[in-house]
Amino acid sequence: MSYLVKNYNRKKISFKKGKGSYLYGNDGRKYLDFVQGIAVNSLGHAHPKLVRVINNQSKKLWHVSNAFIIPEGETLAKKLVKKTFADYVMFQNSGAEATEASIKVARRYFYSIGKPQKNRIICIKNSFHGRTLAAIYASGSKKMTEGFGPKIQGFDHFKFGDHERLKKLITKKTAAIMIETIMGEGGIKEIPDWCLKELRRLCNQKGILLILDEVQCGIGRTGDFFAFDKSRVKPDIVPIAKGIGGGFPIGAVLMNKKVASAMTVGSHGSTFGGNPLAMKIGNQVMDIVSNNYFLNNIKKNSKFFLKELNELKEKFPKIIKNIRGRGFLIGLQLHEDQTKFIDDLMKNKLLTIKAAENVVRILPPLNVKKSEIISALKIIEKVCQNYI
Ligand SMILES: *Cc1c(COP(=O)(O)O)cnc(C)c1O
Numbered sequence: 001m002s003y004l005v006k007n008y009n010r011k012k013i014s015f016k017k018g019k020g021s022y023l024y025g026n027d028g029r030k031y032l033d034f035v036q037g038i039a040v041n042s043l044g045h046a047h048p049k050l051v052r053v054i055n056n057q058s059k060k061l062w063h064v065s066n067a068f069i070i071p072e073g074e075t076l077a078k079k080l081v082k083k084t085f086a087d088y089v090m091f092q093n094s095g096a097e098a099t100e101a102s103i104k105v106a107r108r109y110f111y112s113i114g115k116p117q118k119n120r121i122i123c124i125k126n127s128f129h130g131r132t133l134a135a136i137y138a139s140g141s142k143k144m145t146e147g148f149g150p151k152i153q154g155f156d157h158f159k160f161g162d163h164e165r166l167k168k169l170i171t172k173k174t175a176a177i178m179i180e181t182i183m184g185e186g187g188i189k190e191i192p193d194w195c196l197k198e199l200r201r202l203c204n205q206k207g208i209l210l211i212l213d214e215v216q217c218g219i220g221r222t223g224d225f226f227a228f229d230k231s232r233v234k235p236d237i238v239p240i241a242k243g244i245g246g247g248f249p250i251g252a253v254l255m256n257k258k259v260a261s262a263m264t265v266g267s268h269g270s271t272f273g274g275n276p277l278a279m280k281i282g283n284q285v286m287d288i289v290s291n292n293y294f295l296n297n298i299k300k301n302s303k304f305f306l307k308e309l310n311e312l313k314e315k316f317p318k319i320i321k322n323i324r325g326r327g328f329l330i331g332l333q334l335h336e337d338q339t340k341f342i343d344d345l346m347k348n349k350l351l352t353i354k355a356a357e358n359v360v361r362i363l364p365p366l367n368v369k370k371s372e373i374i375s376a377l378k379i380i381e382k383v384c385q386n387y388i
Contacts, residue, residue, distance in 0.1 A: 011343075011346065013025050013026070013027060013031075013346070014026045015031075017045075017046070018033065018041075018044075018045025018046055019044075019045055019046055020044040020045060020046075020047075020365065020367075020369075021033060021034075021044050021045075021364060021365055021368050021369070021372045022045070023045065023351065029349055030349065031346075031349045031350070031351050032349060032350045032351065032372060032375055032376055032379070033045070033351045033365075034350060034351055034352050034362050034363055034364045034376055035351045035352060035353045035361075035363055036363050036364065036365050037247060038216075038242065038353060038363065039184070039216050039221055039242045039243060039329065039363045040242045040243065040245070040246075040247055041246060041247045041365055042219060042220060042221070042242075042243040042244075042246050042285060042289055042365060042366045042367075043246050043285065043288060043289075043365055043366065043367055044365035044367060044368070045247075045365075047246065047367075049284055049288070050246050050247070050248075050281060050284055050285070053280050053281055053283075053284045054248075054277070054280075054281060056280075057276065057277050057280040057281075058277065060276075061276045061277070062275060062276065062277040063272070063275040063276065063277065064275065064276060065271070066269060066270070066271075066273070066274065070274055070275070070276055070279060072276045072279035072280050072283060073091055073274040073276075073279040075279070075283055076089075076091075076279050076282045076283045076286060077089035077091075079283065079286050079287075079290065080252070080254060080286070081254075083225055083286075083290045084225065084226065084238075084254060085234040085235065085238075085254070085256065086238065086254035086255060086256065087255070087256050087257040087260060088254075088255055088256075088257065088260035088263075089252050089253070089254055089255075090105075090252060090253045090255070090263065090268065090273075091250070091251070091252050091270065091273040091274030091278075091279070092241070092250075092251035092252060092253065092270050092273045093249050093250065093251050093270065093272050093273055093278075094130070094241055094249055094251045095129075095130050095215035095216075095239065095241035095242060095251055096129070096130025096131050096132045096135045096251075097130075097132070097241075097251050097270070097273075098130075098215060098239035098240060098241050098251035098252060098253050099129040099130050099135050099138065099178070099213055099215065099239045100130065100132050100134050100135055101239070101253045101268060102178065102211050102213075102237045102238075102239045102253050103121055103134055103138065103176075103178070103211075104267075104268060105237055105253060105255055105259050105260075105262065105263060105268075106121065106175045106176040106178075106209050106211060106236075106237060106259070107119045107154075107175055108259075108262040108263060108267060109175075109209065109258070109259040109261075109262040110175050111262065112261065112262035112264075113262075117172070117173055118172070118173060118174065118175045118208075119154055119173065119175050120154050120155070120156055120171070120173045120174050120175060121138060121154060121155055121156070121174075121175060121176050121177070121178050121211075122155075122156045122157070122158065122166065122169050122170065122174060122176070122177045122178070123138050123139065123140055123155055123156070123157055123177075123178050123179065124140070124157065124158065124159070124160050124179050124180075124183070124186075125140045125141075125157040125158065125159050125160070126139070126140060126141050126160075126186060126356070127139050127140065127141075127179065127180055127183055127185075127186055127213075128141075128180065128183070128184060128185035128186060129178070129180075129213055129215075130215075131144070133148065133152050134152050136148060136152075137151060137152040137154075137155050138155050138178065140155065140157040156169045156174075157169075160183070160186070160189060163195075163198075167202070170202070170206050170208065174206065174208050175208060175209060176203075176208055176209035176210065176211050176236075176237070177199060177202075177203060177208065177209075177210055177211065178211035178212075178213060179191060179199075179211075179212065179213065180212075180213040180214075180215075180216070180217065181196070181212050181213070181214055181217050181218075181226070181227035181228045182216070182217040182222070182227050182325065182326065182329055184215075184216035184217065184329070184355065184361075185216075185355055185356060186355065186356050186357075187324070187331060187333070187355045187356040187357035187358075187359040188324040188325040188329060188330065188331030188355060188359055188361065189324065189357075190227075190324070190325070190326065193230060193231035193233075196212075196228055196231040196233045197231055197232075197233055199233075200233045200234070200235075203236075209236040209237060209259065210233075210235045210236050210237075211235060211236065211237040211238070211239070212226075212227075212228050212233075212235040212237075212238050213238075213239055214226050214227060214228070214238050214239065214240050215239055215240060215241045215242055215251075216242055216329070217329055218238070218240050218242075218243065218244075219240060219242070219243030219244050219285075219289055220243065220289040220290075220294070220295055220298060220327075220366050221243055221327055221328055221329045221363075221366065222298075222326040222327035222328075222329055223295055223296075223298040223299035223302055223326065223327035223328075224295065224327075225289070225290060225295065226238065227326070227329075234256075236255065236256050236258065236259055237253060237254070237255045237256075237259060238253070238254040238255070239251070239252070239253050239254075240252050240253075240254065243285070243289070243366075244282055244285055244286070245278065245281055245282055245285065246281060246284070246285040248277075248278055248281045248282075249278070250278050250279075250281070250282050251273070288367075289366060294366070294367075297367075298327050298328060298366050299327065301328075301368065301370055301373060302326070302327045302328050302330075304370065304373065305328075305330065305364075305373045305377075306323060306325075306330065308373075308377050309323045309330070309332065309377070309380075310323050312377070312380060312381055312384060315381075315384070316384040316387070316388070318335065318388070319334060319335065319341075319384050319387050319388070320332060320333070320334060320335075320384070321333045321334060321335045321358070324359065328362075328363060328364050328365075328366055328368070329363065330361070330362040330363070331355060331359040331360070331361055331362070332352075332359065332360040332361075332362060332380070333357060333358055333359045333360075334358045334359075334360065335358070336358060337358060338354060338358050338359065338360045339354070341360060341383060341387075342354060342360055344383045344386065345360070345379060345380065345383055348379045348382060348383060349379070350375075350376050350379040350380070362376075364376070
């Protein structure tokens with residue numbers, strides 16, 4: 001008997017400990033973990049530097065309140081600003097909170113310049129921005145919003161790639177376009193660079209804001225610090241979460257000076273957001289993942305992984321339809337439903353996770369070893385072999 005609410009479809013395994021890329025199951029088996037808490041554990045399980053930082057800080061100070069100055073948060077904000085487009089940072093605890101706060105910042109900006117009627121946000125249909133009420137209506141997914149009415153107003157949707165519809169949706173009431181740079185839950189679908197550039201141009205032309213949700217694809221996941229870095233586009237607002245805490249819950253909104261000016265005293269807040277313990281951990285993750293040598297290594301190793309996966313696609317064209325993604329945000333798209341394939345990988349001690357469009361999502365830790373990638377490839381090949 002489980003007293004937990006049944007809102008998850010859990011695999012029938014549990015774990016007693018983790019180390020790096022591996023999880024040790026209570027079934028006595030050792031699993032190669034290429035889920036990593038859904039792109040959360042950017043440095044794998046129990047990274048020695050994170051263990052040390054948690055141990056040290058836990059003896060000093062956990063939580064004080066944003067009623068006081070928190071030097072650890074000042075330091076992390078400075079590092080994020082130095083590394084990115086942003087001028088200011090606002091800390092939260094999760095992805096949904098960060099996207100929700102991003103929506104608030106966009107609306108508040110137009111309010112602050114005397115245009116409160118500009119409050120609608122344009123999003124991609126069936127995208128994913130989290131599970132709060134505003135975020136589910138932003139995602140425009142029938143499944144996620146079912147039974148949670150009345151509908152939260154203020155979101156307009158276009159289908160992925162339907163640029164004509166997007167242009168038509170922009171009106172005098174539009175405040176922002178909010179999209180994931182690479183759709184995670186949606187099946188590892190990338191917004192191409194030319195498209196990001198065009199979006200930026202469109203936003204400038206219409207005087208609206210560009211919000212790029214990097215909760216899943218950011219913080220080194222693609223081998224660039226942000227997935228949009230390569231395009232050289234500068235967004236106005238970027239929510240982050242998953243990877244920045246390395247397994248500890250941290251969210252944040254990064255923004256430019258223009259919109260930050262609207263967030264005056266009392267306009268937003270969070271009890272837990274940015275506490276000293278979380279910030280110490282965030283600083284340590286940031287020091288490791290923002291390093292160019294570390295990022296280049298992600299590019300190098302993921303290039304090998306993607307090349308080999310593409311070769312498996314050539315070898316098993318009836319099973320694998322496509323290889324999607326960039327860096328260590330990888331989607332193995334199958335021709336048919338992926339549930340059994342994921343279970344078979346699990347039986348062979350490789351953990352992966354579903355995404356939309358028959359995609360098997362592969363999310364190794366960013367510091368995964370080449371030998372571990374090779375082990376995963378062997379398991380994937382073996383499972384493919386069993387299908388023919
Ligand atoms: C996971 C995710 C969120 C929500 O994060 P939570 O921490 O689960 O609230 C929002 N946006 C994207 C792109 C995500 O992948």
